[in-house]
Amino acid sequence: MSRLPLVASDQANATQAALLQAVQSKLGRVPNLLRGLANSSAALRGYLDLSAALGADAMLTAHEREVIALAVAEANGCEYCLAAHTAIGKSTGMDAHAITAARRASGGEPTADAVAKLAAAVVATRGRVSDDDLNQFRAAGFDDAAVAEVVAAVALNTLTNYFNNLAQTEVDFPVAAPLEEVGEAAACTTACGCSV
DSSP states (O other), rough: OOOSSSOOGGGGOOHHHHHHHHHHHHHHSSHHHHHHHHSHHHHHHHHHHHHHHHHHSSOHHHHHHHHHHHHHHHTTTHOOOOOOOOHHHHHTTTOOHHHHHHTTOSSSSSSHHHHHHHEEEEEEEHTTHHHHHHHHHHHOOOOHHHHHHHHHHHHHHEEEEEEHHHHHHOOOOOOOHHHHHGGGOOOOOOSSOOOO
C-alpha cells in the first residue's frame, strides 16, 4: 500500500484534475506513480513537462530513453519503475535480452550500450563522470546535445525512482523479476559480443 495517497480524478482539485485528464487522454489510464505525484500539482506538472520535452524534441530515441530508464531504475532499486519500463520497453520493441542488458547498464548493441554506460556513470558518480566516460560516449557517435539529454533523462528517472521508493507506490504494471531471477533466461544467444 502506498505511503502517500493516490489522487483520484473525482477527488482532485481543478489543477490536479486537468493534469490527470491529460495523462488519461494520452495513456488511456493514469498510472499510480502519476496519481501519487498529483499530491503536488507542481511536481506532476514538472514531471510531465520534462518527460514531454525529452520525447518531442529529443535526439535520443525512445529505445535509448528506455535503456536509460531501466539502467537508472536498477541502480536506484525502484521496483515500480523497473516494472513500468519493462512493460514500456516491450511496447517499443525491446526483447527480454535488451531489457536485461539495459538493467545491467550494458545496452546490448553499440549505441544503446554507450547510452547505458553513460547513464550508469552519471548515477554512480553523481554527475562527476570521467573524461574517458564522455569520450567513449562521443566515440559511439553522440554529441554534446545527447550528453545533456542523458543527464536530463537520468534526472527525470531519478525523480520517479526516489518518489516511488519514498512513497512505496503500489506497482500497477506486471512486476519485473529481480536480475538474479532473470539469470540465463534472458542471456545473450547471439554473437553480438555484449556482456549479458
